[in-house]
Amino acid sequence: MSIDAHGIRKRFGAFTALDGVDLHVPQGKLVAVLGPSGSGKTTLLRMIAGLEFPDPGSGRILFHGDDVTDIPAGRRRVGFVFQHYALFRHMSVLENIAFGLRVRRRRDRPSSAAILERAHRLLELVQLEGLAGRFPSQLSGGQRQRVALARALAVEPKVLLLDEPFGALDARVRKELRRWLRRFHDDIQLTTIFVTHDQEEALEIADEVVILNQGRVEQVGTPQQVYDNPATPFVYQFLGNVNVLRAPAAAPHAVGGVAAAVQEGLIYVRPHDIELAPHDAGGPGLSAIVRHLHAAGPHARLLLEQVQTREQVEVEVSRAELSGLNLRVNDLVRMRVRQVRSFDEDFAI
Amino acid sequence: MLTAVALAFLAFFLLLPLAAVFAQAFEKGVGHYLATIREPNALAAIELTLLTVAIVVPANVAFGIAAAWAIAKFRFPGKSVLTTVIDLPFAVSPVIAGLVYVLVFGAQGWFGPWLIAHNLKVIFAVPGIVLATAFVTCPFVARELIPLMQAQGTDEESTAVTLGANGWQTFWRVTLPNIKWGLFYGVILCNARAMGEFGAVSVVSGHIRGETNTMPLHVEILYNEYDIAGAFAVASLLALLALATLVLKSIVEWRQAAVQ
Numbered sequence: 046m047s048i049d050a051h052g053i054r055k056r057f058g059a060f061t062a063l064d065g066v067d068l069h070v071p072q073g074k075l076v077a078v079l080g081p082s083g084s085g086k087t088t089l090l091r092m093i094a095g096l097e098f099p100d101p102g103s104g105r106i107l108f109h110g111d112d113v114t115d116i117p118a119g120r121r122r123v124g125f126v127f128q129h130y131a132l133f134r135h136m137s138v139l140e141n142i143a144f145g146l147r148v149r150r151r152r153d154r155p156s157s158a159a160i161l162e163r164a165h166r167l168l169e170l171v172q173l174e175g176l177a178g179r180f181p182s183q184l185s186g187g188q189r190q191r192v193a194l195a196r197a198l199a200v201e202p203k204v205l206l207l208d209e210p211f212g213a214l215d216a217r218v219r220k221e222l223r224r225w226l227r228r229f230h231d232d233i234q235l236t237t238i239f240v241t242h243d244q245e246e247a248l249e250i251a252d253e254v255v256i257l258n259q260g261r262v263e264q265v266g267t268p269q270q271v272y273d274n275p276a277t278p279f280v281y282q283f284l285g286n287v288n289v290l291r292a293p294a295a296a297p298h299a300v301g302g303v304a305a306a307v308q309e310g311l312i313y314v315r316p317h318d319i320e321l322a323p324h325d326a327g328g329p330g331l332s333a334i335v336r337h338l339h340a341a342g343p344h345a346r347l348l349l350e351q352v353q354t355r356e357q358v359e360v361e362v363s364r365a366e367l368s369g370l371n372l373r374v375n376d377l378v379r380m381r382v383r384q385v386r387s388f389d390e391d392f393a394i
Numbered sequence: 395m396l397t398a399v400a401l402a403f404l405a406f407f408l409l410l411p412l413a414a415v416f417a418q419a420f421e422k423g424v425g426h427y428l429a430t431i432r433e434p435n436a437l438a439a440i441e442l443t444l445l446t447v448a449i450v451v452p453a454n455v456a457f458g459i460a461a462a463w464a465i466a467k468f469r470f471p472g473k474s475v476l477t478t479v480i481d482l483p484f485a486v487s488p489v490i491a492g493l494v495y496v497l498v499f500g501a502q503g504w505f506g507p508w509l510i511a512h513n514l515k516v517i518f519a520v521p522g523i524v525l526a527t528a529f530v531t532c533p534f535v536a537r538e539l540i541p542l543m544q545a546q547g548t549d550e551e552s553t554a555v556t557l558g559a560n561g562w563q564t565f566w567r568v569t570l571p572n573i574k575w576g577l578f579y580g581v582i583l584c585n586a587r588a589m590g591e592f593g594a595v596s597v598v599s600g601h602i603r604g605e606t607n608t609m610p611l612h613v614e615i616l617y618n619e620y621d622i623a624g625a626f627a628v629a630s631l632l633a634l635l636a637l638a639t640l641v642l643k644s645i646v647e648w649r650q651a652a653v654q
Binding site for chain 1: 549550552553554555556557558559560563567568571572
C-alpha cells in the first residue's frame, strides 16, 4: 500500500514539529526518514500511525489514495514498533504476539487455538521459536525487537512503521539486525517506513531516504542520490563527515584538479576526497601542516592545518597511502582536492 | 553502631508502645477485653468504621486511578492544578478539613437550610463521616500511581491502540496489570488511614454513641471515662489492623520488587 502525506503541519505550543511536510512512499518499499533529533521525524511517523494528528486544516494523509487523516489508529491497519519495543511486560512472548487478535470483536476474532497457532508461526518467522513462554524482561534487546515486530505483523498490517528500530541496541547487534530487517523486508514486501538519526543505517538498508530537518523535508532520493548529490548544505553535512572551507582558500589554482570559479561563500569537501602528496612534489594543491594523526582502523585520519588560512581540514586516506608518505605530526604536506561542492548558485564544476 | 541506635530507637518508640497497647488491653483479663468489644456501642463503632471503609476505599480507588491515568498519560490544560489539588489533604490539617465540611453542610452552613428542608443529614451523621474520611484519604491511591504510571510511559497503551484495542481493552489488559501492585499498595495505605482517621471525623461526627462513633472516637470516649482497659481493648483492634497492614505491605513490596 502506498502512503502519501500532503502539507502536514504540527505545532506543540511554540515549537513547530512539522512545517509543511510532503511525503510519498511507494507500495512495497523500505523508506528511511532520516534526521537529527527534534527534526520531527517521530512526530511524522506517529501521525501516519494515527497516534498524533496534523494541526486542523493543515494537511492530509492518504493510504493507497484514500484519505485516512481522521481515522483513529486502531482502524488504520498499521504495525507500529516503538524504539523501546513497548512489549506488554506482564504477558509472555506468545501472548504479546496474540494481543492484536485477542482484542478483536467476537465476530472477527479467530478461535483461541487459531490465534495461538498464528502467534507461533510469527514467532518462527522472526526466528524465536523457543521463546514463546518467556517474559519480555528475560529477552535480549534484539529478541525484544523481533517480538515487537512479530506482534505488529500479527494483525496483518498494510504498512509497517518502525521508530528508531535499532536505536536501543549495541553496535554489533544493530548491524546484524538491520541486515536481517532488509532481508526480512525483501521476503514479506510490506510497505515499511523507519525513522532513524543514523545516516549509515538509512543509507545501508533503505530503498529511499527522506531527510528531515527542523520540520521540513530537505531531500528525497535513493541512498546513492542523496549521498552523491546532496541538495542542501544540511544534507551534505548530515550524511557523513565534511570539511567546510571558505572558498578563496580553495580557489581554482589551489584546489588543483577542480576547475572552479568560486569567488566567495563556502565549499564542502569530504575528508576522503582529499589527496595527499609530498610537500616538495610541486604542481597544484595547498600546503598544510599535519596537526594530528590517527591511524587505528582501516583508514587513517589526519587533521591538517592549511598554511595560508590556518583552517583545519580533516583528511581520510588509506593506510597504504599514508605509509607511502611517511608523515609525522608537524610535517608539511601538499593536499589536493578531488571533488568539492558548493551551494552557491554561480558555482560550477 | 548506627544500626544499634536505629534499632534501639525503633524498639523504644514503636515496639514498646505497641506492646503497651496489648498489655493494657488485657490488664483486667480476657473477660473484660471481650466484654468491651462485644458491648453494643463498641460493635456499632466497629460496624461504622467498616462501613466507612467499604465506601471510601472503592471510591478512592476509582478516583485515584482516573486521576493518575489522566495526569500520567495525557496532556491537558489544568494538569498541574489537578496534581496540586490531589495533595491538598496532605497539606491541610484534618481538623480544618472537618470544619470545612461543617461550614458547608452544617445547620448554619451554605447548604444547611436546603438539607434541613429536604430532611437530609450530613453533619453529625454517617454521610459527613464518609465525606471527611474520603477527603483525608484521597491522595493515597493517586499519589502511589502517578509516579508509577509516569515512569511506564504511554508506549504500551499506544501499541495496544495500534493493534486495534479500544479504550477499555487497553485499560483492562495493559494499564491495570502494569499498575496492580502499586494500586494494591495504595489501597492498603488508604484503608489503614480510613480506619484510623480521627481529627476530621471527630469534628463532623458529633460523637453520638452507637450512631456516629467510629473506632478511634470510641477509644477516645472510653479513655475519657477512665475505662483505660476498655479503651486499649478497642485500640488493640486498630493496632492489629496496623500489623496486618504492615505484613500485607511488605508482601506487596516484595512482589513488586520481584516483578521489576
